[in-house]
Amino acid sequence: MNDLIGGFREAGFLLVSLDRDLLTITLRSLYVSLTAVVIASCIGIPIGAWLALTRLAGRRYVIAGVNGLMGLPPVVVGLLVYILFSRAGPLGVLGLLYTPTVMIIAQMIIATPLIISISHQGIREIWDDYRDLLLSLNATKWQRMGTLIRDGRYALLIASLAGFGRAIGEVGAIMIVGGNIDQATRVLTTAIALETSKGNFAFALGLGFILIILAVAVNMVIHGLVRTERTALW
Amino acid sequence: MVAHLLPLAVRGAEVNRQGHRLLGPIDLDITPQGILVIIGPNGSGKTTMLRMLHGLDPLESGSLTWAVDENQARLRQSFVFQSPIMLRRTVLSNLTYPLMLRGEGSRRAKVRATAFAGRFQLEQFLPMSAGSLSGGEQQKLALARALISKPDIIFLDEPCANLDGRATREIESLLQETNSSGTKIVLSTHDLGQARRLADQVVFLLNGCVHEIADSATFFAEPKSRAATQFLAGDIIT
Numbered sequence: 266m267n268d269l270i271g272g273f274r275e276a277g278f279l280l281v282s283l284d285r286d287l288l289t290i291t292l293r294s295l296y297v298s299l300t301a302v303v304i305a306s307c308i309g310i311p312i313g314a315w316l317a318l319t320r321l322a323g324r325r326y327v328i329a330g331v332n333g334l335m336g337l338p339p340v341v342v343g344l345l346v347y348i349l350f351s352r353a354g355p356l357g358v359l360g361l362l363y364t365p366t367v368m369i370i371a372q373m374i375i376a377t378p379l380i381i382s383i384s385h386q387g388i389r390e391i392w393d394d395y396r397d398l399l400l401s402l403n404a405t406k407w408q409r410m411g412t413l414i415r416d417g418r419y420a421l422l423i424a425s426l427a428g429f430g431r432a433i434g435e436v437g438a439i440m441i442v443g444g445n446i447d448q449a450t451r452v453l454t455t456a457i458a459l460e461t462s463k464g465n466f467a468f469a470l471g472l473g474f475i476l477i478i479l480a481v482a483v484n485m486v487i488h489g490l491v492r493t494e495r496t497a498l499w
Numbered sequence: 500m501v502a503h504l505l506p507l508a509v510r511g512a513e514v515n516r517q518g519h520r521l522l523g524p525i526d527l528d529i530t531p532q533g534i535l536v537i538i539g540p541n542g543s544g545k546t547t548m549l550r551m552l553h554g555l556d557p558l559e560s561g562s563l564t565w566a567v568d569e570n571q572a573r574l575r576q577s578f579v580f581q582s583p584i585m586l587r588r589t590v591l592s593n594l595t596y597p598l599m600l601r602g603e604g605s606r607r608a609k610v611r612a613t614a615f616a617g618r619f620q621l622e623q624f625l626p627m628s629a630g631s632l633s634g635g636e637q638q639k640l641a642l643a644r645a646l647i648s649k650p651d652i653i654f655l656d657e658p659c660a661n662l663d664g665r666a667t668r669e670i671e672s673l674l675q676e677t678n679s680s681g682t683k684i685v686l687s688t689h690d691l692g693q694a695r696r697l698a699d700q701v702v703f704l705l706n707g708c709v710h711e712i713a714d715s716a717t718f719f720a721e722p723k724s725r726a727a728t729q730f731l732a733g734d735i736i737t
């Protein structure tokens with residue numbers, strides 16, 4: 266209980282004092298996870314839309330597979346990415362291990378299946394609704410895609426935000442591939458793990474509260490942006 | 500404009516679903532003029548027949564032959580579904596949508612859509628979301644959206660089934676106007692009153708088969724089949 270209160274106090278203190286280290290760690294967290302989610306969305310949303318629209322023999326299995334991958338353990342992703350990018354690994358020559366870039370790659374892999382799955386579901390729902398109309402109006406396959414992505418943008422946004430939530434809160438993968446190096450690859454989650462292991466519970470909790478505030482704030486800002494658009498247009 | 504899309508010759512057309520015959524075989528000629536009304540009780544196959552004619556449900560066997568080639572034919576017909584499918588957009592975007600699909604620029608499409616909305620008394624709704632309109636207004640919008648591409652023929656599946664009397668009358672007079680300006684109308688209904696008011700020609704459908712094709716006046720005065728006689732008398736037929 267004392268730790269919890271201490272955590273609140275520490276978080277307040279950290280926020281008010283705008284600690285430099287804290288600021289860089291927070292910005293790095295945002296940079297890594299937002300970049301990962303933007304890339305994952307660019308990959309995942311078209312795939313989700315395509316899956317919703319295409320008559321594919323094994324579609325059910327593909328979707329079951331993607332849904333299974335949503336539960337991909339970050340540690341395992343981290344391990345696989347580590348092996349790929351380690352000096353002896355196939356991509357070792359790139360020298361990316363222990364850089365924010367490889368952290369982005371790992372989080373992108375973690376977020377993509379989630380984004381595919383949720384966007385598939387959202388697009389599918391609209392497709393079921395629109396199908397007859399779009400076929401009647403002779404919309405081409407690309408026009409159908411465009412229409413569903415445009416009119417399903419709210420569902421797609423939810424998909425991206427879910428991906429962001431998973432990425433920003435994830436510690437297993439970035440710890441392994443990033444190494445939690447001070448001034449280089451330390452982010453909020455890895456810093457929390459470190460402070461906890463050092464026994465600095467209040468400080469760790471303070472970081473934890475900031476992580477939560479960050480996740481909620483990003484969600485609220487983006488929802489707010491879309492809301493205003495939605496009430497205006499729909 | 501090039502040659503008219505009609506007449507349409509339907510020969511031995513059948514529709515199956517999961518191995519069961521839902522419809523046919525149907526032989527029918529659809530002429531360029533007038534309003535053709537398909538009547539029949541619930542489940543007789545009206546929806547299936549309209550979808551088949553429009554090309555939404557594939558033929559199991561038989562043929563549809565339009566007076567123009569198939570690609571042309573696809574572009575010059577429209578469909579209004581029983582429960583209107585509204586794009587989750589504004590009324591204006593719903594109206595411009597078919598034009599934009601055909602490559603018309605957005606500014607020109609908007610000008611045309613706005614002018615078109617006037618004819619349907621939809622102007623005041625243009626900036627509103629289509630989903631917030633009442634049932635009758637949605638159906639009117641669906642009709643306007645179907646007509647904005649100037650089709651030669653429009654299919655309507657029980658367009659007034661969910662509407663009150665006033666909305667029904669409004670749709671009916673819009674349909675009559677549309678027909679007098681040269682668009683063929685093929686409409687299904689289980690409402691005999693509506694069939695009497697609108698039809699030039701009647702197709703009576705029962706259990707997926709055409710039991711009678713006749714001029715409206717002839718059909719209502721002296722139906723030939725026993726089933727049609729019973730249907731007109733309001734009996735429940737099996």
Ligand SMILES: Nc1ncnc2c1ncn2[C@@H]1O[C@H](COP(=O)(O)OP(=O)(O)O)[C@@H](O)[C@H]1O
Binds near residue numbers: 542
């Ligand atoms: N997707 C479907 N699968 C199997 N049977 C169907 C399907 N759709 C309609 N039917 C059946 O086909 C028959 C005709 O249906 P429908 O064309 O909707 O009739 P109506 O529009 O005259 O009420 C009905 O018996 C209905 O149960």
Ligand SMILES: [Mg+2]
Binds near residue numbers: 545546547581656657
């Ligand atoms: Mg029906």
